[in-house]
Amino acid sequence: MENTFKPETIPGYIPNVLRAFPVTMEILLISLLISLALGALVTAAGIGKRKWPKAIANGYIAFMRGIPTLVLIFLIYLGLPQLAQSVGVDLTGVSKTVFIVACLSLSSSANMAEMMRASYLAVDKGQREAAYSVGMKEFTAFRRIIFPQAFGIAIPALGNNVIMLFKDTSLAFAIGVIDLMGKARAISSASYGANRLEVYIATGIIFWAACIILEYCSKFTEKIYTKGRKKATS
Amino acid sequence: MANMVELNNIHKSFGKNHILKGVNLNIEKGDVVVILGPSGSDKTTLLRTVNFLDSADDGSVTVNGFSLDCKKHSKTQVIELRRKTAMVFQNYNLFQNKTILENVMEGLVTVKKIAKADAEKMSRDILAKVGLSERCDFYPSQLSGGQQQRAGIARALILDPDVILFDEPTSALDPELVGEVLNTIKTVAQTGITMIVVTHEISFAREVASRIIFMEGGSIVEEGKPSEILVNPKEPRTQRFLKRITDPQAAGEE
Numbered sequence: 001m002e003n004t005f006k007p008e009t010i011p012g013y014i015p016n017v018l019r020a021f022p023v024t025m026e027i028l029l030i031s032l033l034i035s036l037a038l039g040a041l042v043t044a045a046g047i048g049k050r051k052w053p054k055a056i057a058n059g060y061i062a063f064m065r066g067i068p069t070l071v072l073i074f075l076i077y078l079g080l081p082q083l084a085q086s087v088g089v090d091l092t093g094v095s096k097t098v099f100i101v102a103c104l105s106l107s108s109s110a111n112m113a114e115m116m117r118a119s120y121l122a123v124d125k126g127q128r129e130a131a132y133s134v135g136m137k138e139f140t141a142f143r144r145i146i147f148p149q150a151f152g153i154a155i156p157a158l159g160n161n162v163i164m165l166f167k168d169t170s171l172a173f174a175i176g177v178i179d180l181m182g183k184a185r186a187i188s189s190a191s192y193g194a195n196r197l198e199v200y201i202a203t204g205i206i207f208w209a210a211c212i213i214l215e216y217c218s219k220f221t222e223k224i225y226t227k228g229r230k231k232a233t234s
Numbered sequence: 235m236a237n238m239v240e241l242n243n244i245h246k247s248f249g250k251n252h253i254l255k256g257v258n259l260n261i262e263k264g265d266v267v268v269i270l271g272p273s274g275s276d277k278t279t280l281l282r283t284v285n286f287l288d289s290a291d292d293g294s295v296t297v298n299g300f301s302l303d304c305k306k307h308s309k310t311q312v313i314e315l316r317r318k319t320a321m322v323f324q325n326y327n328l329f330q331n332k333t334i335l336e337n338v339m340e341g342l343v344t345v346k347k348i349a350k351a352d353a354e355k356m357s358r359d360i361l362a363k364v365g366l367s368e369r370c371d372f373y374p375s376q377l378s379g380g381q382q383q384r385a386g387i388a389r390a391l392i393l394d395p396d397v398i399l400f401d402e403p404t405s406a407l408d409p410e411l412v413g414e415v416l417n418t419i420k421t422v423a424q425t426g427i428t429m430i431v432v433t434h435e436i437s438f439a440r441e442v443a444s445r446i447i448f449m450e451g452g453s454i455v456e457e458g459k460p461s462e463i464l465v466n467p468k469e470p471r472t473q474r475f476l477k478r479i480t481d482p483q484a485a486g487e488e
């Protein structure tokens with residue numbers, strides 16, 4: 001095969017691939033919100049005193065962190081409808097995007113839960129005691145004192161988790177969603193793969209640039225948020 | 235005169251470790267009680283049972299007529315009791331995510347439900363009294379230990395509590411900053427507020443205490459006026475402790 005690599009065509013593919021950007025963003029944002037909510041729930045169960053919720057939360061985290069996201073996607077996309085059918089529920093009408101969002105939310109929620117637990121525990125216990133000593137209720141102390149400090153501690157890890165989640169959205173193509181990666185594949189197959197190297201390089205550049213921006217946002221947020229404060233760690 | 239604080243038969247264990255062994259203590263309104271005792275003699279734990287940061291296993295705590303059974307109480311009751319007290323911590327424990335002004339306002343706004351503007355005015359006034367007018371908008375980490383502790387005292391004072399608990403308020407400070415904090419506490423003591431102060435500062439105790447309690451091994455060994463305890467302690471354990479703390483070198487050579 002002769003060498004047909006034409007690097008000068010790479011920039012031309014970027015706008016084309018970018019047309020799928022809204023799909024990727026939609027997947028990212030919805031998954032992010034759900035994974036945060038789910039992560040908070042798992043964290044609450046994990047640091048609580050009750051034995052069973054604690055065991056379930058720890059088991060959930062161990063399972064979700066151990067399973068590759070792609071395996072989870074296939075399991076849920078292919079396996080769940082089959083399982084549902086056997087109990088008489090028809091899932092064939094559910095869109096692929098919903099499946100992807102569900103899978104990414106699940107897998108990211110375990111990372112979010114770990115992040116939240118670590119940040120929560122990193123707040124000096126004297127902070128809670130001081131809040132109680134002025135007569136605050138548990139929830140008030142959490143909302144006004146503990147959470148804001150834990151959030152400041154969590155920002156770098158949160159940035160990381162968002163970047164990981166963003167990169168994982170590219171797995172959506174595996175079940176045929178036209179996200180950035182799906183779009184790239186579509187463009188490449190339209191020309192029978194002749195330009196695939198250029199297209200994938202263009203796609204890589206998009207992901208890379210977006211990650212750089214996310215990274216910067218995370219650093220910036222941390223700087224603004226913790227301005228003038230000591231990071232309260234025990 | 236009615237007692238402001240009553241501790242009745244307080245018992246506390248951490249696991250198998252029996253810490254407080256039936257402590258009884260009555261404190262009158264306006265009393266400044268100084269608790270002395272070697273390190274590890276459970277002074278901090280005793281103080282924390284008063285506001286239920288550590289809940290005692292047995293006994294009862296009464297503050298200004300509000301009585302709680304240590305064995306049987308609800309969260310709401312604990313909060314009601316805590317709202318009659320305030321605490322100044324060894325490590326200041328100022329809210330790291332809030333400025334000094336916000337630290338002092340926090341209890342007024344969230345607990346006493348005072349309007350923000352009024353709370354701010356009151357907080358600025360009290361911060362001026364402890365000499366921190368210029369530092370209102372600083373975060374705790376931007377202040378010296380002495381300034382932080384004075385802010386901690388302001389945060390406690392503003393709640394107008396029935397009793398303030400001080401747990402070694404100067405132990406974490408550089409020596410040259412101890413004076414400013416002790417002076418602030420002296421000023422507070424002169425206002426007639428009831429105080430329990432755990433400290434190792436003997437001359438401070440002599441000056442401000444209306445009563446001194448010497449603790450060791452989870453019990454009160456001896457108590458009385460400063461003139462009695464500091465000058466003529468009866469118990470050998472108190473004598474040894476005072477000797478050690480007033481003349482560490484001589485005690486070391488024994």
Ligand SMILES: Nc1ncnc2c1ncn2[C@@H]1O[C@H](COP(=O)(O)OP(=O)(O)O)[C@@H](O)[C@H]1O
Pocket residue numbers: 248251253271272273274275276277278279280
């Ligand atoms: N949360 C805790 N868990 C277990 N043991 C504790 C705890 N807090 C204090 N203790 C123990 O109680 C004893 C008294 O501690 P403390 O009240 O801090 O003494 P002091 O303030 O007089 O130095 C110590 O032996 C300490 O190890």
Ligand SMILES: [Mg+2]
Pocket residue numbers: 277278279402
């Ligand atoms: Mg102590």
